[in-house]
Amino acid sequence: MNAINFLVCGVGGQGTVVASDILSNVGLASGYEVKKSDVLGLAQRGGSVISHIRWSNQAVHAPMVGLGEIDYMLAFERLEAVRRLPYMKPEGTVIVNAQEIHPIAVTTGQMAYPSPSQILATLQANVAHVYEVNALATALTFGSSRTVNTVLLGAISHFFPASASIWEEAISQVIRPKLLELNIKAFHAGRALMEGDSQ
Amino acid sequence: MQRKIVSGNEALALGALRAGVKVVAGYPGTPSSEAVAFLLAKKPEGVHVEWSANEKVALEIAAGAAWAGQRSLTTMKMSGLNVAYDSLISIAYSGVNGGMVVYVADDPGVSAGMAEQDSRGFALMADLPMLEPATPAETYRLSQAAFELSQRTGSPVFLRLVTAVAHSHAALEVEEDPPPPPELPILLERDIQRYTKAGAAICMAQHRDLIARLEKAEEVIGEMGLNQLTLAQEAGGLGIIACGATAVYLEEGFERLAKLGVSPESLSVLRLSSVHPLPRQEVARLFAHCSALLVLEELEPLVERELIVEARRLGYAGRIVGKLDGPFSRIGEYGLREVVEGVAAAVGLSLPKDLLRGLAAEGQAAARPITVCAGCPHRGTYLALNRAIRLLKFKKDEVMVTGDIGCTILGMNPPFHTVWNEVSMGASLGIAQGYLAAGLKTPVIATIGDSTFFHAGLPALINAVQHQAPLTLIILDNGWTAMTGMQVNPGTAEAFQREGWQRLDLAALVPAMGVQQFFQVDPYDLKTTTETMVQAIALPGVKVILARRECSIQSKRRGLRFRRVRVLEEKCTLCKLCITTTGCPALSIGEKAVVIDPAVCVGCSLCAQVCPAKAIEKEEIG
Numbered sequence: 001m002n003a004i005n006f007l008v009c010g011v012g013g014q015g016t017v018v019a020s021d022i023l024s025n026v027g028l029a030s031g032y033e034v035k036k037s038d039v040l041g042l043a044q045r046g047g048s049v050i051s052h053i054r055w056s057n058q059a060v061h062a063p064m065v066g067l068g069e070i071d072y073m074l075a076f077e078r079l080e081a082v083r084r085l086p087y088m089k090p091e092g093t094v095i096v097n098a099q100e101i102h103p104i105a106v107t108t109g110q111m112a113y114p115s116p117s118q119i120l121a122t123l124q125a126n127v128a129h130v131y132e133v134n135a136l137a138t139a140l141t142f143g144s145s146r147t148v149n150t151v152l153l154g155a156i157s158h159f160f161p162a163s164a165s166i167w168e169e170a171i172s173q174v175i176r177p178k179l180l181e182l183n184i185k186a187f188h189a190g191r192a193l194m195e196g197d198s199q
Numbered sequence: 200m201q202r203k204i205v206s207g208n209e210a211l212a213l214g215a216l217r218a219g220v221k222v223v224a225g226y227p228g229t230p231s232s233e234a235v236a237f238l239l240a241k242k243p244e245g246v247h248v249e250w251s252a253n254e255k256v257a258l259e260i261a262a263g264a265a266w267a268g269q270r271s272l273t274t275m276k277m278s279g280l281n282v283a284y285d286s287l288i289s290i291a292y293s294g295v296n297g298g299m300v301v302y303v304a305d306d307p308g309v310s311a312g313m314a315e316q317d318s319r320g321f322a323l324m325a326d327l328p329m330l331e332p333a334t335p336a337e338t339y340r341l342s343q344a345a346f347e348l349s350q351r352t353g354s355p356v357f358l359r360l361v362t363a364v365a366h367s368h369a370a371l372e373v374e375e376d377p378p379p380p381p382e383l384p385i386l387l388e389r390d391i392q393r394y395t396k397a398g399a400a401i402c403m404a405q406h407r408d409l410i411a412r413l414e415k416a417e418e419v420i421g422e423m424g425l426n427q428l429t430l431a432q433e434a435g436g437l438g439i440i441a442c443g444a445t446a447v448y449l450e451e452g453f454e455r456l457a458k459l460g461v462s463p464e465s466l467s468v469l470r471l472s473s474v475h476p477l478p479r480q481e482v483a484r485l486f487a488h489c490s491a492l493l494v495l496e497e498l499e500p501l502v503e504r505e506l507i508v509e510a511r512r513l514g515y516a517g518r519i520v521g522k523l524d525g526p527f528s529r530i531g532e533y534g535l536r537e538v539v540e541g542v543a544a545a546v547g548l549s550l551p552k553d554l555l556r557g558l559a560a561e562g563q564a565a566a567r568p569i570t571v572c573a574g575c576p577h578r579g580t581y582l583a584l585n586r587a588i589r590l591l592k593f594k595k596d597e598v599m600v601t602g603d604i605g606c607t608i609l610g611m612n613p614p615f616h617t618v619w620n621e622v623s624m625g626a627s628l629g630i631a632q633g634y635l636a637a638g639l640k641t642p643v644i645a646t647i648g649d650s651t652f653f654h655a656g657l658p659a660l661i662n663a664v665q666h667q668a669p670l671t672l673i674i675l676d677n678g679w680t681a682m683t684g685m686q687v688n689p690g691t692a693e694a695f696q697r698e699g700w701q702r703l704d705l706a707a708l709v710p711a712m713g714v715q716q717f718f719q720v721d722p723y724d725l726k727t728t729t730e731t732m733v734q735a736i737a738l739p740g741v742k743v744i745l746a747r748r749e750c751s752i753q754s755k756r757r758g759l760r761f762r763r764v765r766v767l768e769e770k771c772t773l774c775k776l777c778i779t780t781t782g783c784p785a786l787s788i789g790e791k792a793v794v795i796d797p798a799v800c801v802g803c804s805l806c807a808q809v810c811p812a813k814a815i816e817k818e819e820i821g
Contacts, residue, residue: 011567013784021368024204028370034204036368039310046784047569061450063334063367066535067557083564086557102787103567104613108779111565145798 003056004032005065009084010076011101012047015149018174019074020051022153025170027055030162037063046101048080073127074156076135076148077101078119085126093129095155096120097148099136131155131194138189146179147186154190164191200372207364208233210335211302213373214342215272216243218298221380222264223248224257226654227683228276229311230365231304235274236684245379250686253624253654254279255286258301262290265299265355266394268386270346274302277316278604278623282655284321291325291355292405293393294412296386298349300342301327302358307497308532310362315530317498322357322475326409328416329357329474330425331443335369341472344423351419354412359474361497363444363532417476427470428481430488437545438467438489440482442502445495446470448538455539455555461546477505486515493545494521497533520545568612573785574751574761574801577607577675579722581615582780582805584644584673586725587732597641599634603627603656605648605682606750607675614782618646625655632659632668642736644671649705650680650688657712663741664713671735671742675722676705677750685753692749709743716742723748723761725808751801762802763818768792770814777806777815 006023010016017038027034032055039050052064067086075081075096088094098116105111114122116132123130135151150171157167168184175183205213212234215223225235227250238248247264251257254275261273275283280303287301303318322329330345332338342358349356388394396402420426441449453463467489469481485492486509494503503521510519521527526544527537536555543550571577588598595616602608602618603626610618622630631645647656652674663670680686687695689703696702710717716738720728728746735742771792778786778793783806785799792814795806807815 012569013572021204024368028204034368034370036204037363038366038368046567046572048567059450060369061334061447062535063369063447064363064534066555068555069535069557079564079567088557101784103565104570104782105565105568107775107782107787108614109775113565145796 002058003054003060004072005070006053006072006074007065007070007084007087008051008053008074008076009080010049011080012049014076015146016049016051016076019149019153020053021174022170023053025173026162026167027053029166029170030055030160032056033058033060035060035063048083050084072156072159074152076152078116079103079113082114082119082122085123088127090126091128093131093159094123094127095131095133095152096123097135097152098132099148133190133193135190138193139186141189142182142186144182147183150175150183150186151190151193154187154192155194157187157191158194164188201375202370202372203375204368204370205335205373206233206366206368207332207335207338207360208366209237210339210371210373211342211358211360212237213375214339215300215346216246217374217377218343218346219270219380220272220346221246221269222261222271223274224251224260225274225302226251226254226257226279227680227686228279228304229683230306230362231274231276231302231360232683232686233365234302236686243379250680250688252689254283258283258290259286261299261301262286262295262355265295265297266386266388267297268383269297270299270380271297272300272302276304276313277306277318278313280318280321282624287355288325289396291327292396292402292409294353294408295349295355296353296388297383298346299355300345300349300358301355302360304360304362304365305498306362308362315498317501318359319474319501320499323501326413327355327357328352328413328420328476329359330472331359331474332364332472333444333446333470334364335367336371337472338364339371339373341425344425348416348419348423352412352416354416359443361444361532413476417478420473420476421478421480425472426478426481428484429468430484431465431467433465434488435490436465436467437542438469438485438492439542440469440471440485440492440494440502440506442471442474442494442496445497445533445538448533448535449495451535452538452542455535456542459543459548459550461542461548471502474502477502477509479509482506482509483513486510486513486517489517491518491520491545493525493541494519495533495538495541496521499529518545569609570612570782570784571606571609572751573783573799574755574803575606576677576722576746576748576751576803577609578781578783579725579728579748579803579805580673580675580746581610581617582809583722583725583728583732584617585615586729587736590729590733591642591736593641598644599631599639599641600644600646601627601631603647603651605651605680606677607646607648607651610646614779623655624651625659628656628659628663628670628672631670632663632666635668635670642671644673644736646673646675648681649674649676649678649690652705653689653703660709660712660714660743667740669739669741671744673744673746674705674709676745676747679750679753681750681752685750705745706747709745714741714743716740717745718743719745719747721748722746723803723805725805751803755801760802760820762804762820764795764800764802764804764807765816765818766792766795767814767816770812772812772814774811777810780809781805
């Protein structure tokens with residue numbers, strides 16, 4: 001089966017589920033069979049959150065993907081990218097947001113948060129394609145950290161032939177009308193972040 | 200029909216609507232909550248939908264409606280089924296008139312922190328049929344089939360989903376707005392023989408009826424073709440029984456197995472949708488065709504045991520591979536790897552060691568314990584309780600603080616480390632009374648949330664009052680059933696109750712239960728909350744403190760901010776005490792001073808109240 005397997009990971013409250021909903025809708029609009037699964041745990045309380053999304057030209061059976069099977073990881077937070085590394089195919093692609101959300105063991109000084117260069121080195125040592133984007137900084141230029149998810153979707157959209165209008169339509173199916181314009185702008189800003197990179 | 204992406208829970212709800220359900224009652228519990236939540240948001244015409252006070256009440260409402268000849272659905276997580284089970288056993292004996300479906304969600308792999316209970320065991324014990332889908336599409340189909348099965352047999356029918364199905368999403372054809380349920384006459388049947396348990400003769404006659412209904416169910420399930428048997432062309436190969444969610448991993452596994460030299464055509468497969476009763480005809484055909492059997496089922500080896508019994512009965516001598524004899528664990532959920540390894544073990548194939556094991560990457564990352572949100576009122580309550588214990592000159596490990604289910608249990612985590620234990624809904628009160636009865640002389644404190652208190656705390660508090668158990672109960676009242684996604688409960692503010700409903704105010708209810716020492720505090724006010732706790736804990740008799748402040752997720756959604764809070768950079772000594780004491784996610788360490796993220800902060804000002812340098816300024820709004 002030629003499925004494209006995505007893993008969206010981050011910290012509860014960052015908007016990963018909305019991003020995974022949009023990613024599913026883009027798959028559907030692109031003509032794929034789609035399955036998605038949110039492993040929420042206790043999502044809103046600052047825990048680790050992941051979603052699996054699968055697009056395929058054939059029937060998709062399992063909603064979740066095993067270790068070593070992910071093609072694209074969209075990591076909303078640096079440490080979460082490292083945590084979910086075992087899911088990646090070595091030839092896969094990681095897009096990691098340069099944001100850090102410190103677990104309480106770190107803020108209370110019991111543990112150190114790895115440096116950005118350490119994290120990048122770990123990712124690069126294991127996965128062929130690693131891209132770091134500063135989605136939070138981009139989102140804040142629109143005045144709201146709430147658009148980090150659509151900025152990151154813009155970044156990952158760079159890797160797929162689906163037109164921007166397909167993504168916009170998928171975003172409009174999920175985002176409230178009041179916030180839609182802001183999120184479409186954020187999406188394009190995220191898409192522009194990757195334009196300098198070749199695939 | 201419309202093609203759209205729906206979750207397993209939504210598919211179940213939409214299937215029930217299509218089957219003409221008229222009454223839906225449940226209690227929130229991960230991973231089942233979205234079924235009722237979806238229907239409440241949808242407001243389908245002619246359908247009564249409610250969150251009930253607990254699962255037992257919800258199940259009784261569904262049963263009453265089904266006795267009255269209407270179709271009904273009740274929903275709960277596995278823990279809730281334990282609560283409802285007393286009534287269910289009795290209702291099973293009586294049977295139902297309208298179709299009644301009991302949706303129970305199990306959680307193998309524990310995504311939401313509870314026992315890995317296998318609720319299929321309840322179907323066996325209650326002699327009730329149980330159906331189990333593998334995908335959202337199958338959930339939509341089986342949700343409708345369950346109503347038909349219930350109607351045709353007169354038996355309540357279980358529909359069991361595991362997290363991987365309830366929370367998975369797929370594109371499928373659904374009827375989004377089926378017509379309202381048909382107008383059926385309300386049955387009023389006075390039949391003591393059927394609807395009471397008055398005496399041995401009545402009960403044993405009902406037991407006979409119950410068993411007869413289950414036998415009928417096996418027949419009807421066969422007629423409806425709910426289980427799919429595919430026999431390999433050649434006899435003598437391996438037969439696989441795939442239960443519920445495992446079927447999708449088997450489908451995926453075929454491709455892997457082919458690469459490893461196991462031809463999928465050589466395998467016979469029974470996709471089992473009816474967990475109970477076991478379709479014995481199909482099983483007999485598998486026995487006749489296969490030299491060995493492999494059972495794919497998460498958690499307990501229930502089907503495996505039943506197969507062994509059938510094998511003994513029919514004289515089948517082939518090996519039955521599963522958990523009792525085979526590689527599978529009773530712990531955790533299955534995935535592609537488990538399925539491929541199981542088939543390999545059954546056909547004697549050795550696998551490459553690293554197959555499906557993932558990157559040997561340094562996946563270690565600091566754990567991210569869940570914590571209370573920015574502005575959560577529970578933060579104030581637990582900070583105050585820790586202070587009160589200290590002020591009363593006790594050490595933390597001398598004072599028993601029992602915990603309960605819901606967001607309040609986060610008091611067990613850093614930075615609070617306040618709560619000692621977690622059992623089940625309402626258990627904080629009973630366990631606390633047990634410690635007192637055991638002879639503990641230091642203070643005993645029970646903590647519970649508002650919804651949990653309504654659900655199962657009331658009888659336990661009544662017990663404490665009657666026996667004058669000298670405990671201190673803290674009700675952390677945030678006005679919502681928060682942990683499961685903000686459901687309305689009996690104590691939720693009037694403005695959020697539906698028109699015509701009545702809110703129950705804990706501040707009136709608790710004193711009316713005979714609690715003579717009742718206190719109410721605002722957990723955003725650390726000083727007063729602490730002082731009240733010191734005072735209450737030192738008193739004799741039953742003391743109840745109502746710590747009341749709305750859940751900050753909800754108040755924030757409505758745009759409420761309480762105060763402006765700001766760090767005075769020149770005063771901040773970077774001692775980090777605000778962070779280490781409160782653990783608030785809005786706080787982080789900046790270059791010169793602590794930084795408050797304005798997008799996260801709701802202005803509870805607890806950080807300002809713990810800052811020893813008075814470096815955090817608060818300004819009242821309006």
